[in-house]
Amino acid sequence: MITLKSYVRGEFRVGAADGNVTLVNPATEEAIATTSTKGIDFHGALTYARDVGSPALRAMTFAQRGELLKQMSKSLHEVRDALIEASVQNAGTTRSDSKFDIDGATGTLAYYAELGRKLGDAKILVEGAGEQLTRGARFWGKHVQTPRTGVAVHINAFNFPAWGLAEKAAVALLAGMPIVSKPATSTALATFRVMERLVESKVLPDGALQLICGSVGDMLSHMQSQDVLAFTGGGSTGAQLRGLQNVIDRSVRVNVEADSLNSAILGRDVEVGSDTWQMFLRDVVKEMTQKTGQKCTATRRIFVPSDRMDDVQSEIAARLAETKVGDPSLDEVRMGPLATAQQLRDFRAGIAALVESGAKIVHGSPTEVNAIGVAPGKGFFVAPMLLRADKPFDAHRVHELEVFGPSATLMPYSKDEDVVALVAKGEGSLVASLYSDDRAVLETIVLGIASQSGRVLLGSAKVADQAIAPGLVLPSCVHGGPGRAGGGEELGGERGLSFYMQRTAVQGDRALLDKLLPSAVAEAAKP
Numbered sequence: 001m002i003t004l005k006s007y008v009r010g011e012f013r014v015g016a017a018d019g020n021v022t023l024v025n026p027a028t029e030e031a032i033a034t035t036s037t038k039g040i041d042f043h044g045a046l047t048y049a050r051d052v053g054s055p056a057l058r059a060m061t062f063a064q065r066g067e068l069l070k071q072m073s074k075s076l077h078e079v080r081d082a083l084i085e086a087s088v089q090n091a092g093t094t095r096s097d098s099k100f101d102i103d104g105a106t107g108t109l110a111y112y113a114e115l116g117r118k119l120g121d122a123k124i125l126v127e128g129a130g131e132q133l134t135r136g137a138r139f140w141g142k143h144v145q146t147p148r149t150g151v152a153v154h155i156n157a158f159n160f161p162a163w164g165l166a167e168k169a170a171v172a173l174l175a176g177m178p179i180v181s182k183p184a185t186s187t188a189l190a191t192f193r194v195m196e197r198l199v200e201s202k203v204l205p206d207g208a209l210q211l212i213c214g215s216v217g218d219m220l221s222h223m224q225s226q227d228v229l230a231f232t233g234g235g236s237t238g239a240q241l242r243g244l245q246n247v248i249d250r251s252v253r254v255n256v257e258a259d260s261l262n263s264a265i266l267g268r269d270v271e272v273g274s275d276t277w278q279m280f281l282r283d284v285v286k287e288m289t290q291k292t293g294q295k296c297t298a299t300r301r302i303f304v305p306s307d308r309m310d311d312v313q314s315e316i317a318a319r320l321a322e323t324k325v326g327d328p329s330l331d332e333v334r335m336g337p338l339a340t341a342q343q344l345r346d347f348r349a350g351i352a353a354l355v356e357s358g359a360k361i362v363h364g365s366p367t368e369v370n371a372i373g374v375a376p377g378k379g380f381f382v383a384p385m386l387l388r389a390d391k392p393f394d395a396h397r398v399h400e401l402e403v404f405g406p407s408a409t410l411m412p413y414s415k416d417e418d419v420v421a422l423v424a425k426g427e428g429s430l431v432a433s434l435y436s437d438d439r440a441v442l443e444t445i446v447l448g449i450a451s452q453s454g455r456v457l458l459g460s461a462k463v464a465d466q467a468i469a470p471g472l473v474l475p476s477c478v479h480g481g482p483g484r485a486g487g488g489e490e491l492g493g494e495r496g497l498s499f500y501m502q503r504t505a506v507q508g509d510r511a512l513l514d515k516l517l518p519s520a521v522a523e524a525a526k527p
């Protein structure tokens with residue numbers, strides 16, 4: 001049995017045993033680790049980050065911070081196999097799904113390392129040449145962004161133990177902010193291994209990254225006005241954290257990535273068997289089954305023209321039937337278990353709620369699964385499930401409830417305007433994908449759904465052999481979405497830095513500003 005430790009104030013620390021939480025292997029239900037944060041000085045962790053980590057990071061140029069990220073990426077890549085093993089064991093992900101998490105982590109760090117190199121010797125961002133502010137040509141204004149002098153608290157969901165830490169850390173560190181990161185307790189083993197490796201390889205300055213393996217106790221009540229809080233997880237938790245009195249009183253900047261009813265739309269023009277048709281089916285099945293459907297970007301709603309419903313249903317069902325479920329460490333297995341017993345209960349309850357709302361199950365069962373290589377009755381396994389709702393405007397829960405597992409609901413539409421309205425019933429999503437080779441169809445639907453979506457992927461014959469599936473979050477594109485999806489935005493290359501920096505309009509003599517910026521503000525950003 002492994003005892004996870006938190007990394008706080010420059011040391012690994014173990015919480016009191018009477019606060020222990022047990023982590024299990026979701027394929028066998030065996031206990032594999034315990035963790036406790038009882039007695040850990042959360043207030044001290046925040047102070048340490050502000051007093052020690054922040055000055056060290058702010059004194060560095062973007063290129064130097066980028067170099068840190070490069071070393072982090074390299075160091076983690078060197079222990080890739082051990083991290084994959086930890087993920088298989090604790091998150092129940094197949095080797096392929098574990099790689100998706102681990103390689104996503106190192107890839108995002110490497111991307112932001114390169115961005116740091118490009119931003120070079122500056123320590124702050126100066127936005128453009130500025131503007132004349134009065135009738136006289138001399139009085140000038142420029143916008144600059146300087147790192148916030150507080151600490152970034154990162155709270156992550158259970159489904160990406162490595163990428164969750166890395167994608168937020170890459171952006172915060174490049175912007176010049178230190179981090180206290182908290183993975184979801186149930187799958188924290190891989191995150192703990194990540195932290196062990198980073199500490200062992202001494203790639204980061206003291207105080208730049210701390211880790212809490214377990215509950216954060218009263219930590220959020222100690223946050224201050226220069227601090228930021230970035231959260232990924234369930235919508236209700238996000239709303240609760242956003243509403244904390246201290247967070248409101250101190251105007252702590254908050255970013256929330258929450259639930260999302262992502263859509264895949266088959267255009268009316270797409271012929272059965274065409275390249276675009278094949279791309280649509282490939283993506284839908286991948287998004288339903290990858291990581292056992294436990295991705296915030298997984299497809300939950302599939303909209304197809306009414307006269308294609310039966311064809312699409314039988315194609316998806318046939319592919320789902322080929323998905324081998326079972327022990328994630330076996331090579332032939334394509335889909336592991338859900339991550340926890342609670343996720344299994346939620347999944348079954350969610351399917352029941354969708355059925356009650358008018359959807360019917362057309363493939364799979366919420367209680368029966370043929371899981372290979374596992375002891376009978378053990379593990380949190382489910383079969384991939386396809387549902388169908390023939391009256392999509394009436395099936396309200398299908399547009400409201402994110403069933404976090406391998407399931408999606410197929411729905412018909414007749415007019416492009418209808419599918420736009422149906423997507424909007426989800427009240428904001430992280431991603432939508434649209435498959436069509438007809439410009440008019442694309443224009444109506446893309447412009448119709450863009451305001452409801454953080455990202456839109458257009459699948460067409462021209463990109464069928466090149467495009468990635470819609471669930472893959474790239475560091476160069478924004479990740480986030482309006483409304484139910486949390487209203488937040490992460491990543492997006494340089495755009496992501498702004499969350500960790502304060503934008504200030506500096507006004508004065510143009511010649512002075514031209515000389516002083518960025519150099520003088522860079523000096524001011526020094527501790």
Ligand code: NAP
Nearest residue numbers: 156157158183184185186214233234237257258259296404
């Ligand atoms: P969750 O229960 O909301 O937990 C998310 C994180 O918040 C965990 O680290 C959890 O810690 C922590 N947490 C819970 N209550 C807290 C509190 N009062 N104070 C401080 N931290 C608290 O969600 P989950 O079960 O991990 O993830 C499932 C949901 O997340 C899914 O339903 C999905 O919709 C959503 N999700 C969204 C995205 C996205 O990018 N939009 C990505 C992944 C998942 P403990 O584990 O210690 O409780």
